[in-house]
Amino acid sequence: MKHLYAYRFMMLRIEGYLSAKQKKQGVDPKEQNGIYYTEKIIEICKKNNLPLLVAIFPYLKPLSEYDGYQKHEYKIINSVVKSPVSNYINLYDYIPEPDLYNLRQVKQDEIHPCPEGHALIGGIIYNYLLDNFSFAKKQWRINKKLF
Amino acid sequence: MAHKQKVILIIFGLIIAMMLLEIALRAAGFVYKNYRINDRRNEAGIKILCLGDSFTFGEGVPKGYSYPEQLQAMLDNKAGTKYIVYNAGIGGQNSSLLFKELEKNIQKCKPNIVLMKLHGFTAVASFPTGFRGAEPRTESHSSTGLHPWLSGARVMTGINNNSSFIENNYFLFIRGSAKAYLYRIGAFLSNVKVYRLLRSAMVTIKDNIENKIGARKYRNLLKVKARKPAIKDIDQELKEKAERYLESAKAYESEYKINLAIDECKKSIELNPYDDRPYYLLGFIYLHRFQGVNQWSLAVDNFEKAA
Numbered sequence: 276m277k278h279l280y281a282y283r284f285m286m287l288r289i290e291g292y293l294s295a296k297q298k299k300q301g302v303d304p305k306e307q308n309g310i311y312y313t314e315k316i317i318e319i320c321k322k323n324n325l326p327l328l329v330a331i332f333p334y335l336k337p338l339s340e341y342d343g344y345q346k347h348e349y350k351i352i353n354s355v356v357k358s359p360v361s362n363y364i365n366l367y368d369y370i371p372e373p374d375l376y377n378l379r380q381v382k383q384d385e386i387h388p389c390p391e392g393h394a395l396i397g398g399i400i401y402n403y404l405l406d407n408f409s410f411a412k413k414q415w416r417i418n419k420k421l422f
Numbered sequence: 423m424a425h426k427q428k429v430i431l432i433i434f435g436l437i438i439a440m441m442l443l444e445i446a447l448r449a450a451g452f453v454y455k456n457y458r459i460n461d462r463r464n465e466a467g468i469k470i471l472c473l474g475d476s477f478t479f480g481e482g483v484p485k486g487y488s489y490p491e492q493l494q495a496m497l498d499n500k501a502g503t504k505y506i507v508y509n510a511g512i513g514g515q516n517s518s519l520l521f522k523e524l525e526k527n528i529q530k531c532k533p534n535i536v537l538m539k540l541h542g543f544t545a546v547a548s549f550p551t552g553f554r555g556a557e558p559r560t561e562s563h564s565s566t567g568l569h570p571w572l573s574g575a576r577v578m579t580g581i582n583n584n585s586s587f588i589e590n591n592y593f594l595f596i597r598g599s600a601k602a603y604l605y606r607i608g609a610f611l612s613n614v615k616v617y618r619l620l621r622s623a624m625v626t627i628k629d630n631i632e633n634k635i636g637a638r639k640y641r642n643l644l645k646v647k648a649r650k651p652a653i654k655d656i657d658q659e660l661k662e663k664a665e666r667y668l669e670s671a672k673a674y675e676s677e678y679k680i681n682l683a684i685d686e687c688k689k690s691i692e693l694n695p696y697d698d699r700p701y702y703l704l705g706f707i708y709l710h711r712f713q714g715v716n717q718w719s720l721a722v723d724n725f726e727k728a729a
Contacts, residue, residue: 286603289603311517312516312517312518312520312521313517313540315521316473316517316520316521316524316538319521319524319525319528320536323528325528325533325534325535325536326534326535326536327535327536327537327538328535328536328537328538329537329538329539329540330537330538330539330540331539331540332477332539332540336678340678352540355540356540376677376678380482380483381482382678384482386476386477387476387477387481387482387483388477388483389483390483390484390487393480393483393487393488393489393492394487394489394492396489396492397489397490397491397492397493397495397496398492398496400489400493400537401493401496401497404535405500408535410468410503411503413468413534413535
């Protein structure tokens with residue numbers, strides 16, 4: 276297949292089209308991971324004067340069982356969130372590690388929680404908002420700033 | 423000639439039908455998406471916009487049980503101000519897609535607070551969430567429900583994906599790599615709703631066939647008369663040791679430490695090969711927990727031994 280002229284011609288055309296399009300879009304090398312977009316989201320909220328609350332949710336297993344990639348993700352999330360956002364909830368701090376197994380909806384699925392898990396998260400966010408957010412002034416109470 | 427014309431007409435008809443179906447699905451998706459973020463912008467109250475992926479959407483939980491909906495219920499019980507919680511979670515969403523949709527969502531909902539749930543996938547991958555290999559994320563939704571194509575969940579095309587250089591994605595950067603082109607074609611097709619519909623139908627049919635074959639194998643297995651091995655005398659001490667290994671295997675299994683559980687089962691079998699329970703546990707692990715090749719045959723082997 277690789278040696279067919281038609282195939283090579285077609286592939287070259289596709290390649291040319293894709294690289295031209297990418298060049299036109301001006302893809303930033305920073306965009307190679309999610310940090311870029313997360314920071315962009317924070318920027319948009321800032322621009323619109325919107326208080327942003329970030330909730331970090333764990334995989335439904337203890338931190339010690341994370342594989343290399345998951346640890347890398349966790350590290351990145353923390354570094355992204357801690358610097359520009361002062362209002363974030365790390366749900367790792369709220370849910371005891373052994374309980375994470377019980378929040379699984381399907382035993383093999385370590386991402387999506389059961390309804391009880393959703394209720395727990397809703398409750399944590401609810402309490403955080405009541406404690407830290409002034410609904411009347413529409414701003415954070417403790418930090419006295421929007422972000 | 424007439425035969426050729428018929429074939430051409432059939433192909434042409436199929437293409438038209440697929441195009442119509444695509445339009446219908448996209449229209450349904452548009453309506454469904456607007457229905458989910460219902461138009462309550464004129465209502466007074468504190469508006470909270472929840473951004474996220476399938477987690478926020480409430481993948482797998484009944485309607486009304488996702489965390490934004492539960493948050494809404496909790497806030498409703500609080501006397502005084504009225505609160506409106508928007509669930510803008512879409513299955514397969516990641517940071518780049520969240521960013522793309524955010525301006526629109528802000529205009530639509532006019533929120534007072536933005537709540538963003540970050541998960542490993544959402545934050546790190548600017549790729550389709552869960553994309554760790556050559557398969558787009560939406561495949562995993564195919565057998566679980568209709569919402570990914572209706573709600574507008576999609577996978578970015580290979581044209582403007584901005585991948586991380588982690589794990590299996592390296593092939594995308596090898597110039598002229600066949601895998602890269604295949605990925606790009608796959609990524610393009612995964613934006614086509616008809617393709618995803620057909621693909622999910624195929625997966626469901628395949629699953630059903632596999633289940634039927636599995637059930638038949640199981641029935642055949644039950645028909646086989648188990649030959650009882652001659653039970654030899656084993657030291658009480660060895661039996662106790664085997665029992666302990668079995669207990670620890672069960673504990674490991676419940677903690678999802680699958681490899682350790684398998685090792686413990688094997689040790690238990692070594693010490694007491696006449697006990698059916700470790701075989702059964704091994705079979706169960708291979709059937710339900712172990713994700714590898716030949717797990718079905720390994721499970722059947724162990725169930726046979728247990729029988």
